[in-house]
Amino acid sequence: MIYVDNAATTKVSGAAMDAMQRCMEKNWGNPSSLYGLGQRAAEAVEDARERIARCIGASAREIIFTSGGSEADNQAIRSAAMLGAGKRKKHIISTAFEHHAVLHTLKRLEDEGFEVELLPVGALGTVSAQQVAEAIREDTALVTVMYANNEIGSVLPVSEIGAVCRERKVVFHTDAVQATGHIPIDVQAQNIDMLSLSAHKFHGPKGIGALYVRQGIPLTSLIEGGAQERGRRAGTENVPAIVGMAAALEEACAHMEENAVKVSALRDRLTEGLSRIPHAALNGDPVNRLPGNVSFCFEGIEGESLLLLLDDRGICASSGSACTSGSLDPSHVLLAVGRPHEVAHGSLRLSLCEENTASDVDAILKAVPEIVDYLRNMSPLWKDKVCGKKKFVL
Numbered sequence: 001m002i003y004v005d006n007a008a009t010t011k012v013s014g015a016a017m018d019a020m021q022r023c024m025e026k027n028w029g030n031p032s033s034l035y036g037l038g039q040r041a042a043e044a045v046e047d048a049r050e051r052i053a054r055c056i057g058a059s060a061r062e063i064i065f066t067s068g069g070s071e072a073d074n075q076a077i078r079s080a081a082m083l084g085a086g087k088r089k090k091h092i093i094s095t096a097f098e099h100h101a102v103l104h105t106l107k108r109l110e111d112e113g114f115e116v117e118l119l120p121v122g123a124l125g126t127v128s129a130q131q132v133a134e135a136i137r138e139d140t141a142l143v144t145v146m147y148a149n150n151e152i153g154s155v156l157p158v159s160e161i162g163a164v165c166r167e168r169k170v171v172f173h174t175d176a177v178q179a180t181g182h183i184p185i186d187v188q189a190q191n192i193d194m195l196s197l198s199a200h201k202f203h204g205p206k207g208i209g210a211l212y213v214r215q216g217i218p219l220t221s222l223i224e225g226g227a228q229e230r231g232r233r234a235g236t237e238n239v240p241a242i243v244g245m246a247a248a249l250e251e252a253c254a255h256m257e258e259n260a261v262k263v264s265a266l267r268d269r270l271t272e273g274l275s276r277i278p279h280a281a282l283n284g285d286p287v288n289r290l291p292g293n294v295s296f297c298f299e300g301i302e303g304e305s306l307l308l309l310l311d312d313r314g315i316c317a318s319s320g321s322a323c324t325s326g327s328l329d330p331s332h333v334l335l336a337v338g339r340p341h342e343v344a345h346g347s348l349r350l351s352l353c354e355e356n357t358a359s360d361v362d363a364i365l366k367a368v369p370e371i372v373d374y375l376r377n378m379s380p381l382w383k384d385k386v387c388g389k390k391k392f393v394l
Contacts, residue, residue, distance in 0.1 A: 002315045002360045006201075006292060007150055007178060007351035012244070013203035019247035020205065020240040031237050032228065041239050048246035052210060055253045056195065057186035064211045064219070064229050065242055069177035070101035071222065072196035072211035075233070077105045077144055079213075079220040080171045080194070081114055084141020090114045091140045093132060097121050097336040098146055099175055106144075114141075124285040125152045125337045129160035136168050147176035147195075148183070151333040151349060152284030153293025155183065162191030171217065177201055177209075181252035182260070182290060187212055197249075199241070203353075204248035208241035259354040263291040266352050266361050270294045273365040277372055279394045283334060283347070292352035297339055299394040300382035301346040301375040309371045315364060319347045343393050 003011070027044045029037035050060040066072045077092075084090060094106055096118045106116045117135055119127045132143055143165050148155045158174055165172035173194040176185060180195075181202025187195055194217065198209040213219055225234035252259075271282060274296050283295035298306070303319035310317050319331070330344035339347075350364065376382040384390040 002356075002363055004350040004352055004356065004360065004364065005316050005318045006353040007349065008318055009200045009206065010203045010353060011355070012200075012205055013248050013251060015251045016199075016204050016244040016248040020244040023240040023243045027239060027243075031239060032226070041237075044239055044243055045237050048242045051246040051250055053212075055185075055249050056180070056197075056212060057188045058212050059215065061230075062187075062212055062215055064213060064232055065237060066209045066211055066233060067207055068200070068209035069099075069175065069196050069198035072198070072209050073099070073101040073144075073173075073175055074105050075219060075222050076173045076194040076196060076211055076213070077102065077109070077142065078222070079218065080142035080144075080173060081109050082220045083171070083218060084139075085114075087141075089139045089141040091137050092116045093119065093135045093140060093143045093145075095119050095121050095127050095145055095336075097125060097149060097151075097333040098144070099150055099177070102144055102146070102175055103332075121154075121336050123338050125149055125154035125283070125333070126156050126285055126288065127161075129157055129164045132161050133164045133168070136164070136170055140168075140170050142171050142173060144173040144175070147174045147179035147185070148290050149284065149333060150178045151331060152295045152337065153178075153289040153351075154284040155179070155288045155290060158192065159190040162193075165193070166191040178290060181249055182256065182292070184256065187214070193217060199245035199248060202248055202252040204245040205241045208238055208245050210245070255354070260291040262354055263352050263356070266356055266358065267292055267294055269358070269361050270350060270352075270364060273361075274368060277369050279392055280372075281343075281394045283337065283339070290351075292356075294350040294352070296348050297334065297343045297394065298346045298348065298372050299343055299392060300379050300385060301372055303345055303347045305375055306346070306348055306368075306371055309374070310367060313363075313367050315367060318349045318351075340393055 027041045029041040031042035031045050049063045053060045053063050110116050119131050147158050162172050171193045175196050177198045180197040193214045195212040200206040219232045223234045279299040281297050330341050334344035385392050
């Protein structure tokens with residue numbers, strides 16, 4: 001099997017599994033209990049909190065554990081919105097190609113009377129700090145811009161956007177789910193006020209994530225019931241998952257530079273090879289992109305058919321975000337960067353990690369052109385394009 005869907009989820013690392021097993025064997029108590037077994041579990045949680053904080057340039061008190069990136073996004077955005085509303089600020093700035101955890105939360109806030117402005121991202125899938133600066137108003141409560149796009153891999157100028165927001169005294173949140181563990185992050189140097197991350201994107205377990213919140217920013221609780229996480233997120237902590245997340249993130253950050261070099265080289269080989277397919281186009285910024293992301297559109301095919309035929313050859317890939325893989329609608333991300341509906345349906349996302357090899361790339365570069373050619377030969381629309389009855393788009 002060749003697994004190239006690491007943007008959807010990653011294989012849990014040995015370091016994370018070992019840490020979780022030790023925790024379940026020795027520190028299985030409730031962290032809120034006062035006896036020794038519970039206090040050892042609480043110490044494990046606090047140790048993990050400190051280690052995760054160090055990886056992103058934060059302090060331990062600024063880390064809140066969540067069930068994953070979606071919950072972290074929801075809590076960050078809603079907290080900033082409620083803080084702004086208390087100051088009669090109900091304008092929120094974001095982008096048109098955010099993850100649905102962000103977009104759906106913003107839609108709910110619109111229903112509650114907030115004004116949401118989604119900035120266009122252009123053909124390369126990015127926004128500039130100048131765009132953000134021009135959009136900020138006196139009543140702007142929040143800017144939420146993702147660190148790197150989950151479908152097309154474009155890395156956004158977060159440091160510059162953070163500087164603008166800090167100068168204008170506007171809260172800045174970034175969904176860094178795809179970036180954490182893969183590219184350097186320093187929340188202090190980058191003027192980030194809130195940041196969301198999820199363990200299963202960097203070889204940690206599923207169902208655990210974290211929200212960084214700059215000290216002094218109050219949080220609105222989404223879950224009531226207990227005083228855990230200093231009263232900001234009720235519920236008994238998932239100690240083994242928290243410990244596993246810390247182990248995975250430390251390992252990812254320790255090997256980040258060497259992994260990026262290896263994975264980027266594989267990415268570039270894949271990009272070069274797939275670019276040779278006629279009427280194909282790379283999605284996203286060709287330079288400022290995640291090390292492992294390769295996103296293409298192929299005119300004249302359906303992405304779902306391509307994925308199924310790749311699966312028959314033992315290649316696990318996707319056409320976009322795993323959160324929307326059950327939808328028949330074209331990707332909102334591809335539409336946001338200007339791909340027509342017809343072309344957006346024929347997308348392929350290959351997301352690599354350090355465990356992938358040159359042999360994997362060779363197998364993919366053999367399979368994809370053959371399958372694309374096979375699917376095109378079955379398509380009446382493609383035949384019309386070849387005969388000149390319809391125009392090519394790519």
